Amino acid sequence: MKYIPTIGLEIHAELKTKSKMFCSCLNDSLQQHPNVNICPVCMGHPGTLPVANEDAIKKVMQVGLALGCDIPAKSKFDRKNYFYPDLPKGYQISQYDMPLCKGGKLRNINITRVHLEEDTGRLAHPAGVNYSLVDFNRAGVPLMELVTEPEITSAKEASAFAQELRLILRYLGASDANMEKGQMRVEANVSVRPEKQKVLGTKVEVKNLNSFRSVHDAIEFEIKRQTEALESEKKIIQETRGWNEQKGETFSQREKEEAHDYRYFPEPDLPMLSFAKEEIQKIQSEIPELPQRKRKRFAEEYKLSEKEIEVFVQNKDIGEYFEKVVSELGENLKPEKLQRKTKLSANYILSDLLGLLEGASVEGEDFLITPENFAELVNLIDQGAISSAIAKQALREMFATGKDPSNIIQEKGLEQVSDASQIQEIAKDIISKNPKAAEDYKKGKQNSLQFLLGQMMAATKGTVSPEIAKKALLDIL
Ligand SMILES: [Zn+2]
Known part of the structure; x- marks a missing residue:
């Protein structure tokens, strides 16, 4: 039964x-x-x-x-x-x-x-x-x-x-x-x-x-x-x-x-x-927006996944912070562009920022990153001015000091290097400093290329995109 x-x-x-x-x-x-x-x-x-x-x-x-x-x-x-x-x-x-x-x-x-x-x-x-x-x-x-x-x-x-x-x-x-x-x-x-x-x-x-x-x-x-x-x-x-x-x-x-x-x-x-x-x-009339309506609105307005929305709904202050960041992303943006930047904002808030906060709130006095500065960081990533590795580094610095991302990147020399001849120079330099690795790669040792790439990323503090760096090394090798 x-x-x-x-x-x-x-x-x-x-x-x-x-x-x-x-x-x-x-x-x-x-x-x-x-x-x-x-x-x-x-x-x-x-x-x-x-x-x-x-x-x-x-x-x-x-x-x-x-x-x-x-x-x-x-x-x-x-x-x-x-x-x-x-x-x-x-x-x-x-x-x-x-x-x-x-x-x-x-x-x-x-x-x-x-x-x-x-x-x-x-x-x-x-x-x-x-x-x-x-x-x-x-x-x-x-x-x-x-x-x-x-x-x-x-x-x-x-x-x-x-x-x-x-x-x-x-x-x-x-x-x-x-x-x-x-x-x-x-x-x-x-x-x-x-x-x-x-x-x-x-x-x-x-x-x-x-x-x-x-x-x-x-x-x-x-x-x-x-x-x-x-x-x-x-x-x-x-x-x-x-x-x-x-x-x-x-x-x-x-x-x-x-x-x-x-x-x-x-x-x-x-x-x-x-x-x-x-x-x-x-x-x-004094009832604020409630969770169920918020879920619906976040799905319609920001096109986020159910899982992402739930984090924002469960953590009300993080959800509000996300919305402030989105409102600072720029005026009169084309829908696709706004959508792309919105998604980026959500990603960086939900993974990197939440990681830095570890249960603390974005409402306290100790929280130093203004929505304007966060939006600026997202814009820099979106323009390709900084790599995601640099973005993470800048975000940690913003979290610690409250400085704006452009200043941090300038001060620390973290701008993305996109000048091809400059990248080629760096690649040449790395190969001449590591002749054994270069030889090993030519003999078929794939690991040696990884090693050279690692040297190059370290030398540039990650300001070169790994794909471009790899291509520059291969060209010379
Ligand atoms: Zn009493």
């Missing part, structure tokens, strides 16, 4: 706001000292009142609009009641039946809802002692939760969905969404059913997935585990499972609570939210 997996995702992302969700404490996920960004509100002291963070609401609405969600005119906050040491109030302010965003789609997967809530504190369990520690810096940090319909059918698709969402969150500036730092957390609901069965199988919720690899591997493991259980006619229990990265296995944590266990009720200390059409339109 064939089995079909069904996966739904619940993705939490910490929003990049200045302050927390319901108080004015700093929202700083990098804070190393415990319990410094706290106040009576986020510590749940009696008599304190929450005030909703407008920026957090706008950010979630913008995410919703970017995903094509419907933004209802009214929305409200609810209390989700449960006890846990990282939750000082004894309840979490979340959204139950009136979320900020409903519907929407990403990578052809329907989105159920996107809502806003607050994060909890962090627990630490030091080894060898009989107590745990709690840090409330994260308590009350605005958290977005996105829930998909159970429509994903493979681990690969689930991981791709999460990656694309992360990219969109970053483009919007809604969240840094770094999974390793816990700024984005994925839970996967996985079930398996026999092909002919219409109703979904019993679902298992896998938590603590803190990398895209874990998302992929944990889902793959669950599909296999559940399929094998069904094949041997074992029952699958509805439960929450954790992911053990070292063992590459999921493990049972606890049987799942039902929603009514949380005793959701409307948060009485916060008013109902209501939005005018114009407000929603304004938020929509």
Whole structure:
């Protein structure tokens, strides 16, 4: 019998706001000292009142609009009641039946809802002692939760969905969404059913997935585990499972609570939210170009390969730098010429410049190559004024000093030598200095020609094109 997996995702992302969700404490996920960004509100002291963070609401609405969600005119906050040491109030302010965003789609997967809530504190369990520690810096940090319909059918698709969402969150500036730092957390609901069965199988919720690899591997493991259980006619229990990265296995944590266990009720200390059409339109109008549109535009405008485009889309600042370089390549260029120079720019940015940057950004103060200078380098290569070896050398120098390429080439005497008689002179000189190699070549030793060519390239610091140098040597030999 064939089995079909069904996966739904619940993705939490910490929003990049200045302050927390319901108080004015700093929202700083990098804070190393415990319990410094706290106040009576986020510590749940009696008599304190929450005030909703407008920026957090706008950010979630913008995410919703970017995903094509419907933004209802009214929305409200609810209390989700449960006890846990990282939750000082004894309840979490979340959204139950009136979320900020409903519907929407990403990578052809329907989105159920996107809502806003607050994060909890962090627990630490030091080894060898009989107590745990709690840090409330994260308590009350605005958290977005996105829930998909159970429509994903493979681990690969689930991981791709999460990656694309992360990219969109970053483009919007809604969240840094770094999974390793816990700024984005994925839970996967996985079930398996026999092909002919219409109703979904019993679902298992896998938590603590803190990398895209874990998302992929944990889902793959669950599909296999559940399929094998069904094949041997074992029952699958509805439960929450954790992911053990070292063992590459999921493990049972606890049987799942039902929603009514949380005793959701409307948060009485916060008013109902209501939005005018114009407000929603304004938020929509502030959405920047998103990855999918950028892919399309880069394909149409610059005729780059899918692989090249993806690097520019994934590294937004590099993509923007590339576009600035292209805009500096010259005015009123013929389409073929512009196309050729655009391709050259992409090549040098994606291979040589990225190599020099090694993960650093082109936005920092340390980055010295202006788009004008980069475009000038590309023009010099395109005109044949410098070889690709010289271009690489000049680029390293530009990266280190910020000087413009023409100056570097002049200062270092790196101009391409194209004068035939000059090249012939150099070739003659090399042969007269290496008589043995010349003799050996005449006796049929091909390697000797390579040696002479190497000598010639060294003597000219690569300013002669290897083909022309080789021809000049052969003429004399
Ligand atoms: Zn606070």
